[in-house]
Amino acid sequence: MAASSRAQVLSLYRSLLKESRAFPSYNYRTYALRRVRDAFRENRSVKDPQALELLLNKARDSLAIIQRQVSVGRMYETQRTVVEPEPK
Numbered sequence: 001m002a003a004s005s006r007a008q009v010l011s012l013y014r015s016l017l018k019e020s021r022a023f024p025s026y027n028y029r030t031y032a033l034r035r036v037r038d039a040f041r042e043n044r045s046v047k048d049p050q051a052l053e054l055l056l057n058k059a060r061d062s063l064a065i066i067q068r069q070v071s072v073g074r075m076y077e078t079q080r081t082v083v084e085p086e087p088k
Contacts (some may be wrong), residue, residue, distance in 0.1 A: 005052065011038055012059050019066045024073045055082060081084045 013036070020032035039059075046052050080086075 001030050008056065009040075009052075012056065012063065016059065016063055016066065019063060019070060022070045023066075024070075026081050028069070028073065036062075 016036045017033065020029060020036055023029035023032060043055055046055060
């Protein structure tokens with residue numbers, strides 16, 4: 001993997017994790033974080049440039065979906081669950 005491609009992947013991974021942490025709902029937040037981590041671990045060994053580009057496009061689409069869902073989730077917040085820490 002080229003250095004610029006590696007940097008792109010890491011940047012996209014960090015963005016997905018950051019946006020996933022922004023979900024107001026605990027269940028959605030933990031699900032999104034788990035899915036992002038699992039997807040990147042599963043595709044860690046991909047070397048084919050075409051397959052890599054396809055996966056990057058899919059991840060960018062997922063980032064846009066997460067951003068939209070976070071916005072919608074903030075409009076309709078629910079009560080915090082018992083397992084969630086108190087906001088600081």
